[in-house]
Amino acid sequence: MANLFSERDSANEDGGFKSASPRRIGIVVLVASTLVVTALIIVVVLQMLDRAEKQAERIRSIKVAGAQGSGNEFKVSESNRLAKELVERNLNTKKLSFEFLDMTDQSMVHLAKLKKVEELSLAHTRISNQGLRYLSNLPLTGLNLTNTNIDSDGLKEIAKLKKLGYLNLSDTDVDDEGLGLLAGLADLSDLNLSATKVTDRGLPLLLTHQPMWKLVLLNTNVTDSGMNSVAKLKNLECLDLDSTAVTIVGLRVLSKCAILRTLNVQNCRFNDQDAAELPRLLPKISNLDVSHTQLTGRGLLSLAKLPRLTRLIINRLPVISKAEINAFKAISPDCTVIDVLP
Structure with missing residues (x-):
């Protein structure tokens, strides 16, 4: 070879x-x-x-807010300038966002020129109660104040926005007293109070807002007692109780919410026994989040008895096996199960 x-x-x-x-x-x-x-x-x-x-x-x-010295002053000055330019370019717009801009109350005077704006987001800016007075004459139907420097005193100006239907106050210092200042907003129907200082004591003040269809109470100090007030919101369709102290006791009270369709109880005390009760208590639920609870495969099969369930989120529930999820899907083939987070 x-x-x-x-x-x-x-x-x-x-x-x-x-x-x-x-x-x-x-x-x-x-x-x-x-x-x-x-x-x-x-x-x-x-x-x-x-x-x-x-x-x-x-x-x-x-x-990023909170830097020190002249560099920070430059950023604020630049952000205020950008806010002014944004206003000048959008005088006839109906929807405008200033989110994450390092703007302060100094910029708010320019927003008073937005005579046609209906939806406005000032989320993650530096504005405070003082700047809100420049919004009082705007035809706003939606306002996002997430993570701003406002508290309940600032809601005196918000109360002048009589057309307001959507209000996001998440991650602010608003408390129970502030909710009372919103009583005159007859059209308020979508309210986000996440990470505020609101407690059970303030929830009865929401009863003047009977058009309310969506309420977000994520990471607040509300408990089962507060659900007695929430249950009186007859038009409530969507309720977020994520990271609250609400248990099955409060959910039983919510059975009075005849058209409640979306419920979030992740990070709450919710177990297999509670899941067994839910189809009887809230049979119209179509969208349910039970992530990071005490639910196991047994409780999952109980949720399959919810006749209208079309979306179920079960993130952070490693005790539930793929076989148990498949068994649920076999019973509820029209329900989308989301379990992307371990």
């Missing part, structure tokens, strides 16, 4: 090769080309990372 390597060049007296074969040249060229391409890829990746870091730094310089 011929030697497969018979074409290999022999070494000369100096230990080198007399000549390079075409095959060896091809290998060398291939390796060199690969190294060049790899080097180019590394250069491109480094350039992309550099651009990404510069972009991230630019965003941080605009969005």
